[in-house]
Amino acid sequence: xxxxxxxxxxxxxxxxxxxxxxxxxxxxxxxxxxxxxxxxxxxxxxxxxxxxxxxxxxxxxxxxxxxxxxxxxxxxxxxxxxxxxxxxxxxxxxxxxxxxxxxxxxxxxxxxxxxxxxxxxxxxxxxxxxxxxxxxxxxxxxxxxxxxxxxxxxxxxxxxxxxxxxxxxxxxxxxxxxxxxxxxxxxxxxxxxxxxxxxxxxxxxxxxxxxxxxxxxxxxxxxxxxxxxxxxxxxxxxxxxxxxxxxxxxxxxxxxxxxxxxxxxxx
Numbered sequence: 001x002x003x004x005x006x007x008x009x010x011x012x013x014x015x016x017x018x019x020x021x022x023x024x025x026x027x028x029x030x031x032x033x034x035x036x037x038x039x040x041x042x043x044x045x046x047x048x049x050x051x052x053x054x055x056x057x058x059x060x061x062x063x064x065x066x067x068x069x070x071x072x073x074x075x076x077x078x079x080x081x082x083x084x085x086x087x088x089x090x091x092x093x094x095x096x097x098x099x100x101x102x103x104x105x106x107x108x109x110x111x112x113x114x115x116x117x118x119x120x121x122x123x124x125x126x127x128x129x130x131x132x133x134x135x136x137x138x139x140x141x142x143x144x145x146x147x148x149x150x151x152x153x154x155x156x157x158x159x160x161x162x163x164x165x166x167x168x169x170x171x172x173x174x175x176x177x178x179x180x181x182x183x184x185x186x187x188x189x190x191x192x193x194x195x196x197x198x199x200x201x202x203x204x205x206x207x208x209x210x211x212x213x214x215x216x217x218x219x220x221x222x223x224x225x226x227x228x229x230x231x232x233x234x235x236x237x238x239x240x241x242x243x244x245x246x247x248x249x250x251x252x253x254x255x256x257x258x259x260x261x262x263x264x265x266x267x
Contacts, residue, residue, distance in 0.1 A: 007035050008071035010168050010202040011056070011086075016065035018051050018226075025051045027226045028065070033169065033219075038195065038203040040213050040234070043223035044247055049206050052223065053090070053173055058083050070168055084113060087162025090173030090206075094154060099147025103138075103157045104129050106146060110164030132160040135197055136190070152183040156190060163198055170194070171204045176212050184212075192216050210243070210253070210260040222246045 011033040018026040026048045033039055043049050054060030055067055058074050067074045069085050087110075097106060098116050107129035108121040121129070133139045138156050141149065149157065155175050162170055172191070176184045192214050194203060205217060213220075213234070220237045222229040230242050240253045243262065252263040 009034050009068070010037075010070060011204075012066075012068040013052075013056075014066045014068075016052070016055060016067065017063045018048075018055060018060065019063045025226055026055070026062075029223075029226070029228055031221055031228065031231060033202050033204065035200070035202065037219050038217045039205070040217050040220045041204060041206045041223060042208065042210070042213075042220055042246065043229075044208055047223045048226040049223055051226075053088070053171060053206060056171065057086055057088055084165045085168045087159075087165065087167035087170040088173065089155065089158040089162050089171065089175055091177070092173075093158060093161075097146050099145060101146045102142070103144050103146065103149065103153075104133070104142040106157055107132055107160045107164055110161035113165065128164060129160070132163055133157075136160050150183070151178045152187050155179075155187060159190075159194070163201075167201065169202045169204065170198075171206065173206045174208075175205070176207070176209070188212060188214050210238070210262045213238075213260050215259075 009032045011031070013029055013031040016026055016029040017024070029052065041049055041052070051060060055062050069082050072082055074082060093115070096115050101116055104126065105117050105121065108125045109115055109117050111125050111128060130139065130142060133142050136156055136159065138153065138160070141153055141157060146154070159170070176187060179187060195201065195216055203216065205212065218234055219232060220234050221231040222237065222242060224246050229246055230237055238253065238255070238260065240251055243251045243253060250265040254261045254263070
């Protein structure tokens with residue numbers, strides 16, 4: 001009888017250290033995302049979350065340590081190919097898109113990792129982009145220019161763009177920033193559907209708001225001062241004592257069918 005195939009971790013970070021100009025930003029960070037897991041990276045501003053993302057996507061070379069995606073290691077494999085395995089939705093991508101770029105072309109560019117296309121994409125690529133927009137229930141945005149989309153619409157178009165390359169991992173970098181309460185609720189409901197829309201993909205949500213942690217997420221990595229405070233299954237890690245240590249202030253935590261809610265002591 002054949003042995004079951006053991007899949008490599010979707011993402012593995014080993015002893016990741018980043019130092020710039022004498023300042024240590026990340027200090028020996030270890031983290032592993034296995035197939036079927038969806039993680040939240042939680043931490044205050046300045047904790048090192050942005051530097052971690054830059055290292056994960058190959059845009060920030062670590063001082064030491066290793067970043068591995070599906071068994072391939074940055075620095076030993078083709079970085080361009082590895083980047084295709086990691087979809088990123090965040091302000092750094094949004095800022096590069098020209099206001100006149102149609103949403104359909106934004107998504108089509110994701111197939112080859114391009115932004116602001118200078119020529120019309122191939123018919124097969126356009127067909128894939130249209131299909132993704134329809135699957136995400138935003139097919140009506142296809143011919144709308146980027147500059148005429150709302151913030152919530154832009155976030156969903158960026159997710160379609162990221163999925164166009166069929167990544168193994170999708171990173172959502174503070175995707176609710178700039179959304180009003182209604183748009184945020186609509187967007188979070190959309191996030192809950194993502195694993196069904198793209199089976200097999202691993203999700204990573206980067207945030208400092210516990211209210212954005214929807215039930216689809218299974219694990220949490222708490223980052224403080226460039227290191228791991230604690231990491232593990234959501235049910236075990238989401239505790240007031242851990243969040244108090246994370247944010248440096250005594251907090252209360254409530255969990256209900258509506259989600260998580262944090263209260264902060266001001267005394």
